[in-house]
Amino acid sequence: MARLDEVVGRIGPVDPSFLKKAQERLDNLTKPRGSLGRLEEFAARFVAIREELRPRLDKKVIFTLAGDHGVAEEGVSAFPKEVTTQMVLNFIRGGAAINVLARHVGADVVVVDVGVDHDFGDLEGLVRRKVVRGTGNIRIGPAMARDEALRAIEAGIDLAEEYARRGYHIFGTGDMGIANTTPSSAIIAVFSGKPVEEVTGRGTGIDDATYERKVRVIEEAIAVNSPDPQDPIDVLSKVGGAEIGGIAGIVLGASSRRIPVVIDGFISTAGALVASRIEPKVKDYLFAAHRSVEKGHRVMLEMMGLEPFLDLSMRLGEGTGAALGIGLVEAAVKIYNEMATFDDAAVSREREKEVVD
Amino acid sequence: MARLDEVVGRIGPVDPSFLKKAQERLDNLTKPRGSLGRLEEFAARFVAIREELRPRLDKKVIFTLAGDHGVAEEGVSAFPKEVTTQMVLNFIRGGAAINVLARHVGADVVVVDVGVDHDFGDLEGLVRRKVVRGTGNIRIGPAMARDEALRAIEAGIDLAEEYARRGYHIFGTGDMGIANTTPSSAIIAVFSGKPVEEVTGRGTGIDDATYERKVRVIEEAIAVNSPDPQDPIDVLSKVGGAEIGGIAGIVLGASSRRIPVVIDGFISTAGALVASRIEPKVKDYLFAAHRSVEKGHRVMLEMMGLEPFLDLSMRLGEGTGAALGIGLVEAAVKIYNEMATFDDAAVSREREKEVVD
Numbered sequence: 166m167a168r169l170d171e172v173v174g175r176i177g178p179v180d181p182s183f184l185k186k187a188q189e190r191l192d193n194l195t196k197p198r199g200s201l202g203r204l205e206e207f208a209a210r211f212v213a214i215r216e217e218l219r220p221r222l223d224k225k226v227i228f229t230l231a232g233d234h235g236v237a238e239e240g241v242s243a244f245p246k247e248v249t250t251q252m253v254l255n256f257i258r259g260g261a262a263i264n265v266l267a268r269h270v271g272a273d274v275v276v277v278d279v280g281v282d283h284d285f286g287d288l289e290g291l292v293r294r295k296v297v298r299g300t301g302n303i304r305i306g307p308a309m310a311r312d313e314a315l316r317a318i319e320a321g322i323d324l325a326e327e328y329a330r331r332g333y334h335i336f337g338t339g340d341m342g343i344a345n346t347t348p349s350s351a352i353i354a355v356f357s358g359k360p361v362e363e364v365t366g367r368g369t370g371i372d373d374a375t376y377e378r379k380v381r382v383i384e385e386a387i388a389v390n391s392p393d394p395q396d397p398i399d400v401l402s403k404v405g406g407a408e409i410g411g412i413a414g415i416v417l418g419a420s421s422r423r424i425p426v427v428i429d430g431f432i433s434t435a436g437a438l439v440a441s442r443i444e445p446k447v448k449d450y451l452f453a454a455h456r457s458v459e460k461g462h463r464v465m466l467e468m469m470g471l472e473p474f475l476d477l478s479m480r481l482g483e484g485t486g487a488a489l490g491i492g493l494v495e496a497a498v499k500i501y502n503e504m505a506t507f508d509d510a511a512v513s514r515e516r517e518k519e520v521v522d
Numbered sequence: 523m524a525r526l527d528e529v530v531g532r533i534g535p536v537d538p539s540f541l542k543k544a545q546e547r548l549d550n551l552t553k554p555r556g557s558l559g560r561l562e563e564f565a566a567r568f569v570a571i572r573e574e575l576r577p578r579l580d581k582k583v584i585f586t587l588a589g590d591h592g593v594a595e596e597g598v599s600a601f602p603k604e605v606t607t608q609m610v611l612n613f614i615r616g617g618a619a620i621n622v623l624a625r626h627v628g629a630d631v632v633v634v635d636v637g638v639d640h641d642f643g644d645l646e647g648l649v650r651r652k653v654v655r656g657t658g659n660i661r662i663g664p665a666m667a668r669d670e671a672l673r674a675i676e677a678g679i680d681l682a683e684e685y686a687r688r689g690y691h692i693f694g695t696g697d698m699g700i701a702n703t704t705p706s707s708a709i710i711a712v713f714s715g716k717p718v719e720e721v722t723g724r725g726t727g728i729d730d731a732t733y734e735r736k737v738r739v740i741e742e743a744i745a746v747n748s749p750d751p752q753d754p755i756d757v758l759s760k761v762g763g764a765e766i767g768g769i770a771g772i773v774l775g776a777s778s779r780r781i782p783v784v785i786d787g788f789i790s791t792a793g794a795l796v797a798s799r800i801e802p803k804v805k806d807y808l809f810a811a812h813r814s815v816e817k818g819h820r821v822m823l824e825m826m827g828l829e830p831f832l833d834l835s836m837r838l839g840e841g842t843g844a845a846l847g848i849g850l851v852e853a854a855v856k857i858y859n860e861m862a863t864f865d866d867a868a869v870s871r872e873r874e875k876e877v878v879d
Contacts, residue, residue, distance in 0.1 A: 195612055196619050197600065197727050201842070202815070202835030243554065243872040251869040255552055260862025262553050268860075269853045370554050370872065458559070476833055477850075478559030485558070492849060493834075496626045503625075505617025512608040515600040515727065 166315060169443075172322050175421040179449040183213035187501065190218075194504040195512045203474055207452065207497035214425045214450055215334070222498040225272035225491050226328050227337035227484040228415055229256055229263055230321070232280030232408035233299035235308070236386070237344035241379040243370050249343045250283040252483075256341070257290045262481055263339055266488035270495070272337065274484070277324065279317055280342075280407025294320035296407050303348060303386035307403045314402035314410050321414020322421075329422035336419050337454075337491050338412045339484020340432040344368075346459060349435035351383045351404035353461045355392050356438060357468060364461030366431070368480075397442035405439065412436025417443060420450040427494060429487040430457035430479065434465045441469050454490025455479055523672060526800075529679050532778040536806040540570035544858065547575075551861040552869045560831055564809065564854035571782045571807055572691070579855040582629035582848050583685050584694035584841040585772055586613055586620055587678070589637030589765035590656035592665070593743070594701035598736040600727050606700045607640040609840075613698070614647045619838055620696055623845035627852070629694060631841070634681065636674050637699075637764025651677035653764050660705060660743035664760045671759035671767050678771020679778075686779035693776050694811075694848050695769045696841020697789040701725075703816060706792035708740045708761035710818045712749050713795060714825060721818030723788070725837075754799035762796065769793025774800060777807040784851060786844040787814035787836065791822045798826050811847025812836055 187209035192198050199205060212220055231253050237246040255261045256276045267274045277292040278285060282299030285291055296316040300308035309317070328336065346368040353364040361383045367376055383404075390403035401410050412428075413436045419426045420440075428437045428451055440447045448469050455475035456462060466473060474493065479486055507514055544566035549555050556562060569577055588610050594603040612618045613633045624631045634649040635642060639656030642648055653673040657665035666674070685693065703725040710721040718740045724733055740761075747760035758767050769785075770793045776783045777797075785794045785808055797804045805826050812832035813819060823830060831850065836843055864871055 194619075195609065195617060196838050199727070200836065200838040201619060202837065204834060204836065245870050245873070248870050251867065252552070255862060255867040255869060258862070258867070260552060260867050262551075262558060262857060262861055265856050265860045266853055269849075269856055370556070474834055475831070477561060477831055479557065479561065480559065481553050481557040489850065489853060492626075492853075493846065496623055496846060496849075499622050499626055500619060503622045504619055505612060505615070510608065510612040510615070510617050512612060513602050513605050516602070 168319055169315065172417055172421045173444045176444050176446050178446055179213045180216065183216055184209050186218060187212035191501060193506045195507055195510050197515060201500060204497040204500055207494050208501035211425055211494060211498050214423055216423060219502060220498060222334045222495050224333040225335050226275055226333050227263065227267050227272050227339055227487055228275050228277060228324055229339035229341060229484050230277045230279050230408035230411040231341040232406050233282040234342055234344040234348060234406055235300050235302035236304060236347050236382060238302055239304055239382045240375065241347045241382055242344045242368055244343050246343050249281055249341055252341050253281060257288065261483060262485050263483035263488065266485050270488050270492035272488060272491055277411060279320055279411040300406055303351065303390065303404050304382045305389060307390055308348060308405055309402045311398060311402045314398055317407045317410030318414035321411040322418035325415045325418025325422060329424055335425050335427065335491055335494065336415060337427045337484050337487030338415055338433040338436065339429050339487055340408045340412065340482050342406060342408050345406055345432050347379060347383060348404055348406045348409060349432050350461050351386050352400055352435045352438065353465055354383065355387060355394050355400050355404065356442060357464055359464060364464050366459035366461060397439050401439050409436045409439065413439040416440035416447050420447040425450055425452060427452045427454050427487045427490040429454060429484050430482055431459040431462050432482055434462060438465050438469065452490060452494055455486035525676055526672065529774055529778045530801045533801050533803050535803055536570045537573065540573055541566050543575060544569035548858060550863045552864055552867050554872060558857060561854040561857055564851050565858035568782055568851060568855050571780055573780060576859065577855060579691045579852050581690040582692050583632055583690050584620065584624050584629050584696055584844055585632050585634060585681055586696040586698060586841050587634045587636050587765035587768040588698040589763050590639040591699055591701040591705060591763055592657050592659035593661060593704050593739060595659055596661055596739045597732065598704045598739055599701045599725060601700050603700050606638055606698055609698050610638060614645065618840060619842050620840035620845065623842050627845050627849035629845060629848055634768060636677055636768040657763055660708065660747065660761050661739045662746060664747055665705060665762055666759045668755060668759045671755055674764045674767030675771035678768040679775035682772045682775025682779060686781055692782050692848055692851065693772060694784045694841050694844030695772055695790040695793065696786050696844055697765045697769065697839050699763060699765050702763055702789050704736060704740060705761055705763045705766060706789050707818050708743050709757055709792045709795065710822055711740065712744060712751050712757050712761065713799060714821055716821060721821050723816035723818060754796050758796050766793045766796065770796040773797035773804050777804040782809060783807055784809045784811050784844045784847040786811060786841050787839055788816040788819050789839055791819060795822050795826065809847060809851055812843035
């Protein structure tokens with residue numbers, strides 16, 4: 166807890182004077198003011214987070230955190246539980262969607278076992294930070310002990326600090342864990358106070374009967390565990406998951422080191438939501454990559470005031486949306502760094518009087 | 523006209539059997555079926571357009587077509603007319619937004635003078651296909667002669683054929699022309715039959731008085747010229763523009779050579795709309811990159827049945843949205859080509875009975 170408190174204590178607000186200076190430069194580039202829309206917003210936020218007027222963005226990493234979920238035994242997913250382990254091996258070999266998309270945007274992928282129910286031994290390429298061998302079945306009891314939830318968060322903090330030290334400029338988050346939309350929906354329901362059905366979707370693709378079972382399981386999980394919405398660690402430990410805690414830790418650690426985090430879809434956003442309940446200032450460091458088809462996603466994004474920018478009907482996780490999002494944030498930073506100014510290019514400016522925005 | 527007819531005659535429908543074969547492969551990759559949403563759609567469409575089950579996508583080009591507009595003298599833009607010429611020089615020197623974003627996605631930029639009111643001499647790096655030195659002021663007469671409109675289209679066809687021969691796999695379109703949202707709105711109004719105000723936006727950023735003037739100018743242009751909505755060349759010549767015609771030609775030429783075209787925002791989509799009125803089958807070859815803030819954009823996309831995938835509040839043109847769109851289509855094709863299958867990776871499949879999509 167001391168470590169978490171120390172990190173949280175280091176998270177400051179983003180300095181608005183950097184946003185202003187960045188916008189001044191953006192307004193001086195050879196384009197109508199504001200015409201690059203959200204790319205301009207991303208560039209200004211990146212400058213302000215990094216507190217660098219000529220920021221670099223070439224070292225990029227996506228953390229894909231894996232964990233198993235006891236609640237999978239309730240039959241809430243379309244896939245068998247062993248797929249978590251199989252997909253970790255697929256990530257290590259480079260054959261999964263996240264590997265392809267991370268290569269596409271020039272990002273490294275760091276695969277982390279925070280809670281998989283499998284002994285990977287000393288598998289090369291896997292970061293071993295296991296805090297549980299799968300969580301408990303939340304329908305009948307807590308996912309983890311409070312101490313385990315804290316260690317999951319600390320695993321994320323350690324990763325963030327390590328990659329900050331190594332000079333990385335942006336992080337993406339991702340997840341792998343069969344059944345992990347179930348704890349994610351439970352987390353949203355607890356923090357938002359909304360009915361479970363309003364924040365629960367069909368995950369990787371389940372039929373009506375399975376969906377109804379999933380909603381009932383989440384309702385029971387909340388009733389049985391009574392997580393305290395004022396205590397984010399309590400919520401995470403009782404109805405969350407190890408990889409969700411790890412993602413929360415990455416968000417907290419990154420914010421404390423002034424590193425922007427592009428969050429992926431439903432599960433990553435649940436992790437970011439936990440982090441934002443521990444320290445609301447983390448919102449300033451977040452970019453929401455895409456709108457997942459999971460219906461609770463929009464609720465979380467609204468709670469954090471985040472507006473996603475990709476609408477590709479994706480619902481895979483792993484960090485796939487974050488990878489594409491990193492590519493777009495990088496495009497924005499290049500616009501900021503590389504475009505000619507009106508003076509450089511001898512281009513006439515717009516007529517001041519007639520400009521409305 | 524013979525050349526146009528010959529090209530149009532070569533445009534065939536996209537073969538649905540390729541879509542099916544591509545989807546079979548996508549369903550066999552290590553992810554829940556359909557979980558990559560529109561990336562899967564893009565990959566399948568790319569395969570079907572190219573008619574290659576293992577398609578390549580590494581040679582990418584964005585055509586940025588420039589032209590001036592006599593209607594600029596009505597004060598419908600926030601920028602003075604000479605900015606068209608200045609920006610062409612900026613494109614050639616590599617300092618504009620399109621240069622930055624094209625470099626980001628690894629695409630070449632081809633800058634084409636189809637109708638700029640300036641003599642560039644033999645400026646290196648500029649493709650010279652000038653058909654007019656600026657169009658006529660559409661408020662008082664036609665933009666171009668019918669023959670000039672045809673030559674603008676042919677310039678685009680020639681570019682498409684040249685870059686097809688050179689082995690390019692995907693095209694993007696872009697535009698530069700002060701005041702060119704005015705003819706674009708006129709084109710939409712004529713083809714859609716909607717009131718001018720419903721399809722007219724604020725371009726690079728104009729105030730209320732200028733906006734009202736712009737709407738009146740377009741209404742007068744349509745009244746004075748009486749373009750025939752059944753005759754796309756008539757519409758283009760009377761209320762269009764040279765760069766819009768060039769973009770229509772690129773779309774037609776690309777479709778005839780089975781090359782996918784990622785269209786940019788408002789002006790490019792107006793060009794694509796002209797092409798789709800000449801030959802509706804071109805729609806199968808188009809990807810709409812982003813939703814422009816110009817309000818007529820949605821009307822055009824709906825007329826062509828296209829759904830954009832980036833929502834970045836951009837309104838710059840030049841091909842900037844197309845560049846980002848090409849990056850995402852490439853990501854989709856890499857997913858298709860590079861991901862491991864369930865069998866390769868020894869990953870268990872989803873339970874058949876429970877899968878709903």
